[in-house]
Amino acid sequence: MRIFQSIRSFKNAVWGASLLSILVAGIGLLVIVFGEKYHLRLVYAAYVNLLVVLGLQVFMGNTNITNLSHSAFMGLGAYVAAICVTPVTIKKLSLPDAPWGLNTFELDAFSSAIISLTITGFLAFLTGLIIVRLSGIGATIVTIAILVIVHSVFMHRTDIFKGKQAFFGIPQVFDLYSIIIISIGVIFVARFFRESKWGIQLRASSDDDTSASAMGVNIFNLRLFAWTLGGLILAMAGICYAYFLGTISARPFYFSHVFLTLAMLILGGMRSITGAVLGTIMITFGLEWVRFMETGPVLIGIKFPEMLGLSGITLGAVIVLIMVLRNGGLVGNFEIEQMFLKGRNVPKV
Amino acid sequence: MLSLRNISKSFGGVKAVSDVSLEIEKGDVLGLIGPNGAGKSTLINLISGLLAPDNGAIYLSGKNITLRKSYERARLGLARTFQNLRIYPNLTVGQNIEVAEISSQYSERKETKNLDEIIHVFDLSDKADLASDELSYGHLRRLEIVRALALNPLVLLLDEPAAGMNENETQELSNSLRWVQENNSCAIIVIDHDLKFIMGVCDKITVMNMGEVIASGKPNEISNDARVKEAYIGH
Numbered sequence: 370m371r372i373f374q375s376i377r378s379f380k381n382a383v384w385g386a387s388l389l390s391i392l393v394a395g396i397g398l399l400v401i402v403f404g405e406k407y408h409l410r411l412v413y414a415a416y417v418n419l420l421v422v423l424g425l426q427v428f429m430g431n432t433n434i435t436n437l438s439h440s441a442f443m444g445l446g447a448y449v450a451a452i453c454v455t456p457v458t459i460k461k462l463s464l465p466d467a468p469w470g471l472n473t474f475e476l477d478a479f480s481s482a483i484i485s486l487t488i489t490g491f492l493a494f495l496t497g498l499i500i501v502r503l504s505g506i507g508a509t510i511v512t513i514a515i516l517v518i519v520h521s522v523f524m525h526r527t528d529i530f531k532g533k534q535a536f537f538g539i540p541q542v543f544d545l546y547s548i549i550i551i552s553i554g555v556i557f558v559a560r561f562f563r564e565s566k567w568g569i570q571l572r573a574s575s576d577d578d579t580s581a582s583a584m585g586v587n588i589f590n591l592r593l594f595a596w597t598l599g600g601l602i603l604a605m606a607g608i609c610y611a612y613f614l615g616t617i618s619a620r621p622f623y624f625s626h627v628f629l630t631l632a633m634l635i636l637g638g639m640r641s642i643t644g645a646v647l648g649t650i651m652i653t654f655g656l657e658w659v660r661f662m663e664t665g666p667v668l669i670g671i672k673f674p675e676m677l678g679l680s681g682i683t684l685g686a687v688i689v690l691i692m693v694l695r696n697g698g699l700v701g702n703f704e705i706e707q708m709f710l711k712g713r714n715v716p717k718v
Numbered sequence: 719m720l721s722l723r724n725i726s727k728s729f730g731g732v733k734a735v736s737d738v739s740l741e742i743e744k745g746d747v748l749g750l751i752g753p754n755g756a757g758k759s760t761l762i763n764l765i766s767g768l769l770a771p772d773n774g775a776i777y778l779s780g781k782n783i784t785l786r787k788s789y790e791r792a793r794l795g796l797a798r799t800f801q802n803l804r805i806y807p808n809l810t811v812g813q814n815i816e817v818a819e820i821s822s823q824y825s826e827r828k829e830t831k832n833l834d835e836i837i838h839v840f841d842l843s844d845k846a847d848l849a850s851d852e853l854s855y856g857h858l859r860r861l862e863i864v865r866a867l868a869l870n871p872l873v874l875l876l877d878e879p880a881a882g883m884n885e886n887e888t889q890e891l892s893n894s895l896r897w898v899q900e901n902n903s904c905a906i907i908v909i910d911h912d913l914k915f916i917m918g919v920c921d922k923i924t925v926m927n928m929g930e931v932i933a934s935g936k937p938n939e940i941s942n943d944a945r946v947k948e949a950y951i952g953h
Contacts, residue, residue, distance in 0.1 A: 374816045566820045573806040573817040580804035583766055585792035585821025585869060640808060702808055 372565045382557075382564040384706035389560070389646050390553040392705075393419070396650070397549040409545055415653040416548040417610045421630045422645045423559045424602030428595045430639040431568055433575035434504065437627050438496075438512040441519035442600045444622030445489045446607025448523070448530055451539045451617055453481035459538030466528040478542040482608050486601055493600020494593070501592035504578070516627065523619035535616045542612040551609060555602055560642045560704075562598065567591050572640075625681075629656075632684045635691050638698025643705040648698065652687070659683045719743050719905050720765070720796075720873045725774035727757075727764055734760040736929040737774075742873065747899050747906045749920035749937075751913065753949065757929040758909045759801055762875050765907075766798045767791040779872060793824045795872030799862040799879055801909075805850045812846030814861060818868035825870060832901065833868055839897050840864045841890075856887040860894070867898065874898070876908045880915050892918050917941070925949070 373379040393416075400412045425439045452460075453476045460472035476484070496515055500508050523530045530536065562568050571591045574581035578588055611617050629652070637648025665675035691698060722740040726733070735757040742748050750758050763769040765776060767788035775784045783791055797818070806814050819833065837843055840860040845853065853861060859879060866874055879895075880888045892915060899906065910916050916923065916937075923940045925933040927949040933940055940946055 374820055375812075377812075566816075569809065569813055570817055570820055573809060573814070576806040576808050577804050579768065579788075580800065580806070581817065582788040583768065583792055583798050583800075584818040584865065585789050585824065586817065587789050 372561065374566050374569065378564040378569070381704065381706055381710065382560050384710060385564075385642065385704045386557040386560040388705045388709075389556050389643060393552055393556065393646060394549050397545055401545055411653075411657070413545055413548060413613055415649065416545075416552050417606050417613075418630055418633065418653065419552055419646065419649045420548075420555055420606035420609060421603060421626075422633045422649050423555050423642070424599045424606060425630060425634050426599075426639060426642065426645040427559050427562055427602060428592075428599035429634065430641070430645070431563065431571040431575060431595055432592055434500075434592075435509040436512045436599070437509060437631070438515040438519070439599070439603050439630065440622045440624075440626040441516045442489055442493060442603035443607040443610065443626075444519060444523060444619065445492060446485050446604030447611040447617050447622070448536070448607075449488050449604075450481045450485035450608045451536055451611045452529070453484050454478050454540060454542070454612075455536075455538050456540070463531065463537060464528065468528060471529060478540065478612065482605075482612075485608050486604050489604035489607070490597060490601045493604075494597045497593045497596035497600070500596055501589055516623070520619060520623050523622065530619060532619055535618050537616045539611050539615045539617065541615050543609055544613070548609050548613070551605065555605065556642065556646070558598075558602070559645070562595070563642060567594060571595055628684055628688075632687050635698055636687055638700040638703070640697065640702050641700050641704050643703060644698045644700040647700060651699075652684075656680055656683070719779060720907075721777040722761075722765070723775045723777070725761070725764055725771045725776065727760055727769060727771050733929045735764065735771075738926075738929075738931055739774075740924065740931075742905045742907060744872075744903055744905055745899065746922060747895070747908065747920045749916040749923040750907055750909045750926065751911075751916055751923060752926035752932075755928075756926040758926055759877055760929075761926070762798060762877050762907070762909060765791075765873075766796055766875055789821075792818075792869055793821055795825065795827060795869070795904075796875065797866035797869040797871035797873070797904075798875035799859075799866050799877055801877045801881065803858050803862060805858055805861060807850055809850065810846065811842060811848050811850055811853065811861060814850055815842075815846075815865050815868045818865045822868060822870040827870060827872070835901070836864055836867050836898070839894050856883055856890075859883060859887075859891070863894075867902070867904075871904050874904050874906045876906065876910075878910050879908065880910050880912050888912060888915050891915075895919050 397412060400408050421439055421443055425436060429436050452471055455475065457473060457475050464472045500511055503511060524532045570586045574586050574588045582588060633648040633652045634645055636651060638644025659680045662673060663676050663679045665673050720742045722738060725735055725738045727735040738761060752758055760769065764771050767786060771784065775782055778794055778796060783794060840863060842857065842861060842864055863876065863879060880891055883891060908916065908920060920937060923935065923937055924931055925940060925946045932949055933943045933946045
């Protein structure tokens with residue numbers, strides 16, 4: 370079965386994904402060569418966020434339905450992998466009351482990741498059956514409900530997830546090189562999906578679902594596919610998170626992370642993979658500067674006051690300003706290869 | 719090819735379409751005319767599956783499609799345009815056409831398609847890479863028709879395709895539709911208020927008023943029909 374309707378779509382997908390991969394890998398390699406240990410952790414976290422933003426883009430960018438449950442799927446991916454991969458000796462200590470024999474087995478990192486992707490993907494599929502029947506505000510409210518339900522389970526099933534306490538002892542499987550390679554893979558997946566036959570039909574349905582349906586588009590199936598694919602990418606982000614940090618807790622998989630990654634996607638432009646990558650880079654670097662300003666530094670001889678909470682205000686302001694001034698994000702429908710390839714114009718948003 | 723049997727549809731207490739039966743065969747161009755509120759667009763929406771009839775049945779190539787969803791009917795061979803333009807603004811002109819072309823691959827019909835020729839006849843050959851908002855109004859109307867034809871349809875439903883067009887554009891559209899009739903095997907149903915356009919393009923005309931079919935026949939018969947004059951023309 371053909372994935373792309375035209376050679377042009379295939380060419381654009383390959384060029385665009387390759388250029389973004391060079392950009393993303395370049396930043397990572399610069400940090401590996403010149404950065405300090407603190408920078409490595411920071412950039413690793415940025416790569417995890419990039420995976421989350423790409424997972425979010427696959428559904429939200431192609432359907433125009435706002436999803437606020439992405440951090441829940443990332444959390445599910447992280448916990449399932451962590452439970453499978455953590456050595457039994459540590460689990461006996463940290464999860465003494467775990468049900469279903471969860472503290473009696475341990476698997477290798479690869480098998481754990483596969484199980485995590487399978488379970489999270491299946492849960493994404495099941496929740497997708499509800500989400501894709503809805504549209505607009507109804508669908509978004511259901512995604513918030515999913516986030517709250519998953520978070521409540523994380524917080525209160527302490528015998529499995531340890532709630533507010535740290536789930537520790539996860540082997541450190543990944544390093545910066547690993548996540549750079551995974552990010553490149555996910556950039557290709559997201560971009561290929563966008564340019565595929567299904568991506569084009571899904572984007573048409575996000576513009577006008579009545580007209581798309583009259584043109585033979587099976588909107589239900591396409592949305593379900595995009596939702597599940599997005600869920601798998603989010604699970605991969607969670608796995609990467611757990612496999613690097615070694616310790617996870619429920620708190621990071623909630624509203625503050627939802628808004629951080631949402632701001633990244635909205636700033637860059639949710640309809641484009643270039644926008645997703647650009648937004649992640651800009652917010653990551655921008656927030657580091659804002660956090661520095663929060664501490665009340667002395668700059669050019671001027672002592673700035675402490676401004677605690679400035680990063681939250683900045684994220685909120687970014688979302689408001691982009692929505693008011695340029696609601697298609699900084700790049701709209703633009704993709705990076707259009708700087709180099711002749712031809713296709715960019716529809717304005 | 720397409721057969722409507724006693725189709726009715728009410729909105730609240732208002733009968734929008736009342737007991738309408740129609741037959742259209744391969745190669746026919748049927749004009750559907752009538753005053754505002756006659757039920758023409760409702761009938762197109764019922765045929766294309768955007769609305770479900772209260773009574774009656776719709777058959778396409780002998781297959782009962784009354785309960786089929788809109789996207790299934792499109793894949794079975796019912797293509798349509800809209801009274802108000804419904805182009806996908808975030809896709810290019812070429813991608814707008816691709817949306818329907820992709821769906822045509824799910825169809826069981828294996829007829830050879832001449833999509834490049836259709837695009838040429840409708841003057842969109844050099845516009846595939848343009849953003850759809852760069853097209854003139856007349857070209858946007860053509861794009862909707864080409865997009866519908868990209869489905870490789872058995873029946874093409876055109877809901878006021880000449881609305882808002884000037885005389886030259888309307889004439890070009892007439893020529894293009896004649897070309898489609900001669901070079902494609904599909905049947906066409908056209909709604910429009912421009913009677914000159916309808917008379918020039920259609921072989922048969924059905925006149926609706928108050929949700930009912932009041933006359934049906936060749937263009938010259940219709941223009942001499944007393945009921946039609948009373949309801950629509952004769953004022």
